[in-house]
Amino acid sequence: DSGVTQTPKHLITATGQRVTLRCSPRSGDLSVYWYQQSLDQGLQFLIQYYNGEERAKGNILERFSAQQFPDLHSELNLSSLELGDSALYFCASSPRGRALMSHEQYFGPGTRLTVT
């Protein structure tokens, strides 16, 4: 158990809909990252937050957005869903911030999104 929690575990929704995925980082970790894992694209970095502020963007679509709240939990919002958005979505957290030279990221169990 990495200490990172994600809800829900599974999500089935229809095209055009909007969903919110939730992540709670490990206690004390200030950085949160979101990744997408699909069969054709592999594991891809979407976005990073550090202590409530966006720090970096990866291959995140404009239809997707995220935020990190004062209690450090994060939400990933996916809108106007398409069939191709079906994937596993992982959240990771890092002790970066508590120990500036630490970059290791610990992953949650993921949310499996199925768009029908």
Added chain:
Amino acid sequence: GESVGLHLPTLSVQEGDNSIINCAYSNSASDYFIWYKQESGKGPQFIIDIRSNMDKRQGQRVTVLLNKTVKHLSLQIAATQPGDSAVYFCAETDSGGGADGLTFGKGTHLIIQP
């Protein structure tokens, strides 16, 4: 682990043998590298990391080697056990500036034969 890509490289080894999983990275600016293990239905699990100022780092039964000249990373697993069966990913990042989202390789499926 979760199947990543249609043509995931596979490495099959006998239980008790040593395994070597290789990874080529592309970004010369990457200065931090991690190996992850992903079992079926689970998230990637941190195994070991290495910074670019090192060329070797050892953990429990695992060793990571880094060759910056040819941009190559390897993970050695000693005395492979059935529980080592999983998909293994290398990941890299340029950690400068505090933005350190990881770039992952395609993964290697390690199969342990009895």
